[in-house]
Amino acid sequence: MGAVLDSIKIKGVEIPLIFEKSDALPIVSMQIIFQKSGSIEDKNLPGLAKFSAKMLNQGTKSLGNVGFANRLEQKAINFGVSCGIETFVLEMSSLKDEYKAGINLISLLLQEPNLTPKAFEKVKINSLGYLSRKEDDFDYVAAINLKKILFKDTPLEYPSYGTIESLEKITLKDVKNFLKEHLVLKRAIVVIGGDLSLKEAKDSIKKILLKLEVGEFEPLKFYDANSKQETKLVKKDTKQAYIYFGSPYYLKVEDDDNYKARVASFILGTGGFGSRLMEEIRVKRGLAYSAYSRVNINRSHSYFSGYLQTKLKSQDEAIKIVKEVIKDFVEKGATKKELDAAKKFLLGSEPLRNETLSQRLSRAFNEYYRGKPLGFSKEELKKIETLTLEELNSFIRSHPEIINLSFSIVTK
Template identity: 25%
Template sequence: MSERNGLRFGLLGLAVIVLVTGLVFFIGRPAAVGEGAPPAVQTSGESTPPVLQSLAEVADKAVSHRKLDIQQWKTAEGARVLFVEAHELPMFDLRLTFAAGSSQDGDNPGLAMLTNAMLNEGVPGKDSTAIASGFEGLGADFGNGSYRDMAVASLRSLSDADKRAAALQLFEQVVGQPSFPEEALERIRNQALSAFEYQKQNPGKLAGIELFERLYGKHPYAHSSDGDEHSVPKIGVAQLRAFHQKAYAAGNTVIALVGDLSRSEAEAIAAQVSGALPKGPALPAPAAPEVPKPGVHHIEFPSKQTHLMLAQLGIVRNDPDWPALYLGNQILGGGGFGTRLMEQVREKRGLTYGVYSGFTGMQTRGPFTIGLQTRAEVSEGTLKLVQDIVRDFLASGPTQKELDDAKRELAGSFPLSTASNADIVGQLGAIGFYNLPLDYLENFLAQVQSLTVEQVKAAMNRHLDADAFVVVTAGPTVEQKPLPAPSDKPVEQPVGIPEH
């Protein structure tokens, strides 16, 4: 699966906030469906035809989780390697995760994004077309992407020795010897500038940018991972080369490998890739951000709907409270339909098409966010309703039924997080990058299933405060109307597909 073919224009922070369909960032997500999922019905190998079980029979039975034997070592150059053998298919997935996200941009917002986008634009003797044709001709797939914490480069290839060797040789050149051709940089800069112009017409993107600036102040997480219209034009080839030399160093990467390889073959691949990277140590993680002052900030925008975005500082990814916070948020607003927020804001009052909340664990304190759109004339009341729902949830905690239902849903969906090799290699990259225990995937579900109402309530209160939200709204200033009373059949139906 390719994570970037060309320039990624999305904003990580915004994407976390505005997705109202239940998207959860990275490794905590249990429902990552991919190829290689187990068949719905399995036989014992005998001639007896399979028997389909009724939903009633299997409703309370957890899907078996794929057990992983994660092997770990370091290369001579200091790269951390995590490897899982998987011989079901004659292929392998390789993922390099660098501490080379926009938090390392310094005074040049957009530097990390441009460096990563330029990896496959040219190497000595090959332009972007030759690189793309080279991977395609080998049946291989190259992917790349950059975010606030990290940048990634990935390869999927057949494990046949000849195809593997050729694909790895090209991959090594792309990640270790990018030539950063000036004409390609000019093209990508122009694409970025066009995207910035588009953002000015999108209230959701404007609100997301403003939210992170208000939440993080002078911290590196404050600026967009794509940079801005002022910073990107100033970034030149010399800066890209210097950033690549520093941030794409072997000591600053985690190498994840999954597939039809032996341990000795995996060691050879890791050594080969590590040796092709610049030499250098791991970069320090960003410092802890200062706690921002809560308050409401409005962006005037001519539209029928108002975007409401709420955020406060959350947690680091390896915080021991992560399982409890994940489960608590699934009940509050992260689990789609049936959550507190969705039930009260959409189902009972018809105020929104969807509302979503989520923790984003990062190297330092990532955000906890809530996002929705509503009719402009009820935006103030809706904002207060959302804050009151959070306040009540922190005060009373989840009910036992809510907790049991969330645990049951997670038990059914969690096995999908390791359903394919692509899923696993992403999980390994995150485990290595965020220094999670090697048995994290094995223990996460058990930790969640053992949680009590009191433990979830306590964890949510340790990390959230209903009065600490930084709020950004984007929409028109109009006369406000009172909210409708809650009803099982609200008079006002949810607004249609979000405007942006």
């Protein structure tokens, strides 16, 4: 049985519920996902969403961090709170026999989260320490500077972990207000599956959802990447040049051509050995150990990006080759050999992407979140299978915006 879309009504709010019955193993997997509640909602305090997620990982007031963690460990329950750019997620998996215990612990967490000054100071110290260490992570430095270029003057400009300056400004009151505003019924989507019935799933999840307020929800805004080509150089004591590049990509999650973007991206830079960038930069010229690119298509933003590391003396040549390869790809498109190889991999590896319950639930959620019917991924595979070289190259030529590359470089 595949995943199905249902709903559950709590306090007058119809909450989407994605469910898959699977009795292959005696396990249950559950997520509550809050829309428009990730780092895109940090506003003037970059890092607030991730900081708030870390605070919820500090357990309950009555049990504390260690006591809460011990309860989970005793029952072999995996639980965590995380956040991405757009969403804030509570996730749990357990054996079927311990599922109710997990539900009870999450209910307790929402009822009395450990939002104490002591827990707050612990999270702040750890978060500041993490960012201090990241100053010497040159991949991280190059990546966040690329986002600053591509999404200047938007909420996406700032790193999701925040900055040392922004974390210093965050208060316990900010965290409480963030959680109160975002962990609400109108933003919630429930994803649950495993060795239980739909009725059992609904009955159990109610206990958690009843702890939440109704709240408010506004649709996500969409932000185009900056088409103005810029280069940002950061000098560090490094033996390698870290080169990150990106450009606009004018495609949205609801567009019908997403499957073509998937194939084109695989051929250009996502496919590893055999991809155009890897062949030209590593195999033919030996300029880098690896070279990678991808398209990022989200509800709030879309863009093209890639990266490579090279010797300091090869920095300018590598940048020149990246520009040439991408320009040539847009103008001339893919070859029949490249299309056949991409199809073989994408279609042949499909079973590996659909093996586990968590993989299938994640796919079902992504289909729903992107406004597609459940099972849409299978339809996309059929489209990939019948995609012609002419159709693919026409699509590639229709996206010359990826040539407008900006670069973020850490060098010596």
